[in-house]
Amino acid sequence: MTAAAGLAPAAAVRAAPGGARLAVLLAGRAEAIRLLRNPLVLLGAVASAALVGWNSWGTVPKWWVWDVQLGSSLLVLAATTLLACQLAAARVRRDGATALYESYPLSATTRAAAHLIGLAGPLLLAVVVEGAAVAWLDFLGPVGSPRLGVLAQGLLLVVLGGALGTALGGALPNPAAAVFTIVVLGVIEWDLLNPFGVQVAVAPGTAWFFPWTQPVLSGFLPGPIAAIPPAAHLAWLAALSGVAACAGLCLASWRTGRLAGAGVGSRPVAVALAACVAAGGWSGWTLGHPPTASVTAGLAYTITHPAQTEQCQTQQGVRYCAYPGFGADVARWAAVVNGVLGLLPAPPAARLTVRQVVDGAVFQTATGEFDPAAQGQPGQTLKLPKEVGRFVAAEGTDPALIPGSSSPPVYVDLDWSAGGTVGRYQLGLAEQTAWWVAGLPTTQRIVYDTTPEGTDLLSSSCVPVGQAREAIAIWLSASATPGTRAAFLAGEAELARLGVAFVPLRTTAGWVAGQGGAFIAGYQASLQATAQGGALADAMLRLPRQRVEAALATDWPGWLRAAATDQQLAAALRIPLPPAPAVDKSMIDPRQPVQPVCR
Amino acid sequence: MEPTIMIEGLTRRYGATIALDQIDLAVSAGITGILGPNGAGKTTLLAILATVAEPDAGRLRVLGQDPRERAGRLRIRRSLGYLPQELGYHRHFTVAAFLDYVAILKEITDARQRHAEVARVLAEVGLADVAGKRIRTLSGGMRRRLGMAQALLGDPRLLVFDEPTAGLDPEQRLRFRELLSRLPGDRTVVLSTHQVDDVTAVCSSVVVILGGKARFTGTPAELADLAAGRVWSAQARDAAADLSWRGGDGSWRHIGTAPPGATLVKATAEDGYLTLTGALDGLAGLAGASR
Numbered sequence: 001m002t003a004a005a006g007l008a009p010a011a012a013v014r015a016a017p018g019g020a021r022l023a024v025l026l027a028g029r030a031e032a033i034r035l036l037r038n039p040l041v042l043l044g045a046v047a048s049a050a051l052v053g054w055n056s057w058g059t060v061p062k063w064w065v066w067d068v069q070l071g072s073s074l075l076v077l078a079a080t081t082l083l084a085c086q087l088a089a090a091r092v093r094r095d096g097a098t099a100l101y102e103s104y105p106l107s108a109t110t111r112a113a114a115h116l117i118g119l120a121g122p123l124l125l126a127v128v129v130e131g132a133a134v135a136w137l138d139f140l141g142p143v144g145s146p147r148l149g150v151l152a153q154g155l156l157l158v159v160l161g162g163a164l165g166t167a168l169g170g171a172l173p174n175p176a177a178a179v180f181t182i183v184v185l186g187v188i189e190w191d192l193l194n195p196f197g198v199q200v201a202v203a204p205g206t207a208w209f210f211p212w213t214q215p216v217l218s219g220f221l222p223g224p225i226a227a228i229p230p231a232a233h234l235a236w237l238a239a240l241s242g243v244a245a246c247a248g249l250c251l252a253s254w255r256t257g258r259l260a261g262a263g264v265g266s267r268p269v270a271v272a273l274a275a276c277v278a279a280g281g282w283s284g285w286t287l288g289h290p291p292t293a294s295v296t297a298g299l300a301y302t303i304t305h306p307a308q309t310e311q312c313q314t315q316q317g318v319r320y321c322a323y324p325g326f327g328a329d330v331a332r333w334a335a336v337v338n339g340v341l342g343l344l345p346a347p348p349a350a351r352l353t354v355r356q357v358v359d360g361a362v363f364q365t366a367t368g369e370f371d372p373a374a375q376g377q378p379g380q381t382l383k384l385p386k387e388v389g390r391f392v393a394a395e396g397t398d399p400a401l402i403p404g405s406s407s408p409p410v411y412v413d414l415d416w417s418a419g420g421t422v423g424r425y426q427l428g429l430a431e432q433t434a435w436w437v438a439g440l441p442t443t444q445r446i447v448y449d450t451t452p453e454g455t456d457l458l459s460s461s462c463v464p465v466g467q468a469r470e471a472i473a474i475w476l477s478a479s480a481t482p483g484t485r486a487a488f489l490a491g492e493a494e495l496a497r498l499g500v501a502f503v504p505l506r507t508t509a510g511w512v513a514g515q516g517g518a519f520i521a522g523y524q525a526s527l528q529a530t531a532q533g534g535a536l537a538d539a540m541l542r543l544p545r546q547r548v549e550a551a552l553a554t555d556w557p558g559w560l561r562a563a564a565t566d567q568q569l570a571a572a573l574r575i576p577l578p579p580a581p582a583v584d585k586s587m588i589d590p591r592q593p594v595q596p597v598c599r
Numbered sequence: 600m601e602p603t604i605m606i607e608g609l610t611r612r613y614g615a616t617i618a619l620d621q622i623d624l625a626v627s628a629g630i631t632g633i634l635g636p637n638g639a640g641k642t643t644l645l646a647i648l649a650t651v652a653e654p655d656a657g658r659l660r661v662l663g664q665d666p667r668e669r670a671g672r673l674r675i676r677r678s679l680g681y682l683p684q685e686l687g688y689h690r691h692f693t694v695a696a697f698l699d700y701v702a703i704l705k706e707i708t709d710a711r712q713r714h715a716e717v718a719r720v721l722a723e724v725g726l727a728d729v730a731g732k733r734i735r736t737l738s739g740g741m742r743r744r745l746g747m748a749q750a751l752l753g754d755p756r757l758l759v760f761d762e763p764t765a766g767l768d769p770e771q772r773l774r775f776r777e778l779l780s781r782l783p784g785d786r787t788v789v790l791s792t793h794q795v796d797d798v799t800a801v802c803s804s805v806v807v808i809l810g811g812k813a814r815f816t817g818t819p820a821e822l823a824d825l826a827a828g829r830v831w832s833a834q835a836r837d838a839a840a841d842l843s844w845r846g847g848d849g850s851w852r853h854i855g856t857a858p859p860g861a862t863l864v865k866a867t868a869e870d871g872y873l874t875l876t877g878a879l880d881g882l883a884g885l886a887g888a889s890r
Contacts, residue, residue, distance in 0.1 A: 023706040030700055096687025100749070102651040103681035103759075104704040105673055111704070 024110050028117025035084055035121035035162075044080030045125045048073045052133040058419020060329065061137045063144035064223060070133050071154030074126055075189060078161030079182045081122040085162040086178035089115045089169025089248065109269075112170060112252035116245050119162035126158040140418050144223070144325040149230035156237040163244035170251035222302055222309075222323035222358060222414060229286060236283035242276030300384055303358045304391040307404045310356060316341075319353040321404075326356060329416055336426045339480030340433040345553035348437055353406045354429070359413035360392030399443045408435065408442040423483030427491075430484045434476035438469040438560055440598060464598040465530060468569035469560050474529055474537035475548065485541070532580040536566050539578045548573065562598055601663060602627045603757060603787035604648060609657035611643050618643040619654070620811035626789060630779055632798035632819075633791040634872055635808035641791040642684050642761055644808065648789060649681040649759045662757055675757070677706065680750030684761035684791075688742055690735035694726055697734060701749045720748040723778060739766045747775070758782075760790035764797055776801045795869040799823075805868070807875050815875055819868045826870035830854050831861035842873060 035041055051073040056066070087094075089112065092101045101111065130151060168177055249269045302309050302323075312321040313330060318337055320330045333354055341348065394401045399408050410432045417425045435442050464470040478488035529537075540548050551572040552559055559569065570577040604626035611619040618640045633641045646652035647659065650666045662678055664671035689697060698717045707713045721727045724744040729737065737745065743766045750758055764772045772794070779788060779801045792798060798805050799819040807815035807822070815822060833851050836843055837858030845851050853861060854870060 019706045019708045022708040023703055026703045026708055027700070030703060091689055094687075095689050096685060097689070099646060099649075099651045099683040100681065100686055100746075101704070103649045103676060103679055103683075104701070105676040105706050106704045 020105065020110070023106055024114050025117065027106065027111065027114035028120070031088060031115050031118025032121035032124075035081070035088065035118055036125060038084045040080040040084045040087075041077070041122050041125060044077035045129050047076040047080075048126075049129050049132065051076060052129075052136065056137060056140060058417050058421050059140065060332075060416040060418045061140055061142040062414065063137075063142050063146045066137055066142065067146040067150040067154075070130055070151060071157055073133070074130065074154040074157050077122065077126055077129065078157040079186065080161075081119075081158050082161035082165035082168070082182055083175070083178045084122070085115065085119070085165030086169040086172075087165075087175055088118065089166040090173035090175075091169075093173040108252040108255060109249055112166065112248050115166045115169075116163065116248065119159055119166075122158050122162055123155060126155050130154055141328060143328065143414075147230055149234050153230070153234050153237055156234065156241060160237055160241040160244065163241045163248065167244045167248035167251060170248050170255065221299065222356075223325060232283045232286035235279050236287055239276045239280030239283055242272060243280060246273035246276060296384060300388050303384075303388050306355060306357055307402055312353075317347070317351065319351060321353065321355045323356055323414070326414070329356075329412075332416055333412055333429060336429045336480055336484070337433050339484070340430050340437065340476050343476055343479055343549065344437065345549065345556040350406070352410060352433070352436060353404065354410050354412055354433075355402060355405050357395055357402070357411045357413060358392060359415075360395045395443075397443055399441065406436055408440070410436050410442060423481070423485075423487035423490075426481050427477060427484040427487040430477035430480040431473070433480075434473040437476060438473040440464060440469065440473060463530060464533065464562070466532060466565050466567075467562055467598065468536075468564040468566055469562070470529060470533035471536035471540065471566055471569060472552065472559055474533060475540040478537065478541055479545065488541075530580070532566055532578075535578040535580055536570060539570075539575055540573065543573060543575070603662060604789070605658070605660040607658040609644075609647070609654050609659055611640075611647065611652070611654050617811050619647075622657070622808075622811070622813045624806060624813055624816065626787060626804075626806075628785050628787050629803040630782075630788040630790065630801050632802035632805045633789065633808060634793075634795060634798060634805060635791075636876060639808045640811040641808055645681075645759050645761045645789065645791055646683070648757075649679060649683075650675050651681070651683075678756040680752065680755035680758045682746045682750045682758075682760045682763055684765070686742075686746045688734045688745070691733060693731055693733050694721070694737070694745060695730040697745070698749060698752060702752050705753045707753055716752055716754075720751045723751060724748045725774065740768060740771055743767055744771065747778070756786060758786065758788045758790075760788065762792055763790055764792060764794055772797065795867075795872050799868045807872060809876060822871040822875070823866045823868045824871065826854060826866035826874040828863065828866075829856075829874065830864050830866045830870050831857050832864045833858050833861035837861070 052070065055069065055073070092098055092108075092111075102108065106114070134146060134151070164181070165178060168181060171177075246269055250273075253266065253269075306321070306323070310321040310323055311327065312319055313327075314320070315330065315334050316338060318334065318341070320333055322330055337352065337354060341352075391401070395411065402409065410429075412429050412432075415425070416422075432442050474488075478485050551569070554572065558564055567577050602625040604624065606622055606624040609619055609622040609624070610617070620640075622640075622644065633644065635641045643652060647654055647666075648661060650661070650672050653667060659666060661675045664674045666672045666675055692700070695717060698720065699713060702713045702716055707716060718727070718730075721730055724747050726741060726744055726748060729741065734742065734745065743763070747760070747763060750760065764775055767775060776797065779790075782788065790797075790802075802819060805815070805817065805819050805822050806813055815825070831840075831853040833853060834849075835858075836845070836851050837853050837855075839856065840853040840858060841855035843851050843853040843855075852864070854873060857863070
């Protein structure tokens with residue numbers, strides 16, 4: 001303490017009457033700045049941003065999935081904000097300063113209001129994270145456009161977390177209360193978000209009580225689904241935030257025994273609470289009801305009638321048909337298709353149509369059935385009709401399913417990659433294109449296969465045993481782009497590492513069936529190749545391209561006939577026919593039906 | 600001129616325990632010390648004056664306002680600086696940030712004035728050098744001074760200090776006295792303490808609370824007068840004395856009847872307080888000597 005002669009003059013600092021509201025705002029600003037600097041909040045923001053980066057890396061994002069997923073990513077920031085706000089709101093009680101703060105002009109209720117205003121800090125951080133995420137996803141070349149209402153839901157999640165934390169801090173000063181709350185909510189949310197986890201035993205009708213669920217299927221559908229209306233969900237989150245905020249104010253008032261503290265009266269809080277409860281009731285009722293029949297029927301029609309829904313365009317003689325919003329993907333597809341067609345000694349006689357379809361594998365259940373209703377998650381009240389299951393099951397078996405398609409059809413699904421895995425996606429489309437060129441079927445007959453591990457599903461049709469066109473088709477697809485070549489070789493290496501040569505997964509008399517080279521990337525056409533064809537194509541890839549092209553040009557129509565053999569092609573290339581990998585006898589199941597040879 | 604604080608029949612109970620029992624009190628501008636043993640009701644009285652506790656009965660006006668009314672309570676708080684007995688601190692705040700936050704809560708909304716005021720009170724309590732340090736790094740005495748600083752923010756007309764010198768070293772206690780002495784004369788300071796010498800040093804009036812009742816109100820000199828003629832000095836201990844202790848010079852100080860060979864000495868406020876608190880058997884009857 002100083003030894004000055006008298007206290008410095010301070011009369012001028014006396015607060016002016018009416019400054020209470022400004023003081024609340026200033027206190028709120030101070031809380032916002034403290035929350036902005038809070039390591040927990042910063043950590044949550046970084047984790048949320050990292051989640052977006054991690055999940056979007058190497059994909060072509062679909063906005064109707066990602067505007068939802070941005071909210072899911074912000075759950076981490078919401079959780080850390082909850083904890084930080086609980087710590088802030090309980091600070092006075094936890095530090096034993098209640099009596100001191102009660103002596104200040106700003107009441108506990110008003111200070112709680114300041115804490116709520118302080119949520120502007122984490123909200124600002126959430127806006128920055130989401131803004132950066134939107135810019136990043138836009139950089140990746142997304143499909144569709146983000147829905148502002150859904151983006152706002154992500155921000156509201158952070159506000160909800162903060163309001164919950166503030167209310168919690170008003171009731172329970174121990175930080176363990178916030179941690180426990182986060183763990184409980186986290187387990188529920190994680191279970192709802194994770195389609196492979198053990199589901200929380202909640203009925204679909206009550207799942208809307210949980211503030212956030214992600215419709216897992218939406219990424220596999222050709223557009224946003226109306227099963228969870230964005231407006232209702234936005235209102236639901238806003239109402240929950242409002243209820244939590246009002247609870248925080250009421251708790252602060254109740255604890256001090258004065259319902260009407262300075263600055264915030266009980267009546268406005270009661271009115272706000274009633275409005276929030278009403279909004280929550282309406283939005284909850286809306287969310288709790290399944291989508292109308294017209295919504296599901298419309299979505300089912302979109303899936304089962306792509307020819308009537310898609311928009312087609314022709315580039316370099318090839319017709320590309322894509323769902324609305326996927327127009328940007330056409331250039332990606334064209335690069336692959338042109339890569340295959342550019343290798344041909346002569347243009348194909350027929351016109352190729354590349355068509356986008358919803359991949360039936362999405363709806364395939366463990367028993368091999370196609371049941372879109374079985375995919376419903378708790379909280380996801382979308383139940384597609386059975387006709388969707390029948391349609392997507394037929395995609396892989398019925399070559400004439402969709403009018404106006406090529407014969408055999410060439411499909412591409414809704415996914416595409418923008419990163420290091422793009423080659424695998426390209427290879428999938430290149431294989432189908434090359435199969436079409438070679439006149440090999442791209443649809444299969446579904447059979448059940450009994451293996452030592454149990455009964456499994458095997459898609460199989462005719463097998464081009466010893467036919468040169470199979471090796472040519474493999475070579476075309478692998479040579480279409482640098483990406484397809486890399487993916488083909490990497491896939492080969494991967495399979496070799498697994499101890500399976502190209503690719504004796506299932507063996508039967510006279511042929512070896514294998515997976516398509518796309519290896520579960522993109523549309524799962526389940527194209528199969530013989531081990532002999534694979535070995536010959538591999539040898540062709542090691543030759544100079546001009547030498548292969550010259551050999552094929554000698555009798556291009558002839559090479560595409562079933563009668564042209566691998567032996568003849570090897571001779572034309574002036575190489576010995578590579579030996580096929582040995583058949584694993586243990587994999588042969590004599591009960592399997594003998595597959596027909598392609599004619 | 601109306602007293603700053605007017606109390607009539609103030610009563611406060613905690614369950615079956617009566618903390619304050621029909622207290623009447625008038626406190627005017629200046630420094631008033633509240634003395635009393637532990638549990639006497641000092642902290643309860645100061646908490647009521649600081650509007651953080653409510654009486655069960657009685658009339659109370661502080662700065663001309665009724666703290667039981669919302670508007671009156673708010674007006675009092677706008678002119679109040681309060682240092683509670685047990686004060687927790689936000690350990691992660693810096694000293695300056697804490698005071699700036701408190702200044703906002705005291706509705707000092709102009710940023711320039713607020714920063715100047717924070718600097719002023721920091722200088723007053725001698726914490727300017729640690730303004731940027733986190734509170735958790737401060738010593739106990741420095742934290743107590745920080746508590747005083749927050750009370751001084753806004754230059755309040757009424758300062759309520761509950762045991763402000765607890766935890767302060769002797770030098771800081773003297774600095775605190777100096778600080779109080781430099782307050783403008785129209786300010787009202789009410790402080791409770793166990794340090795009778797603090798009261799005699801700075802207080803213009805003193806109130807002694809015993810068992811929830813105000814047993815004495817007067818000046819420190821008048822408090823000392825309660826023991827006048829009952830304080831003696833002798834060379835040996837007198838077993839008949841109500842209280843006796845040996846001083847640093849080897850002589851014995853007795854309170855009570857005169858021992859043989861003792862000489863009468865001047866009573867202090869501490870003697871008066873001891874007399875009043877009933878620590879002296881047989882003098883309990885004086886407890887009603889409040890004026």
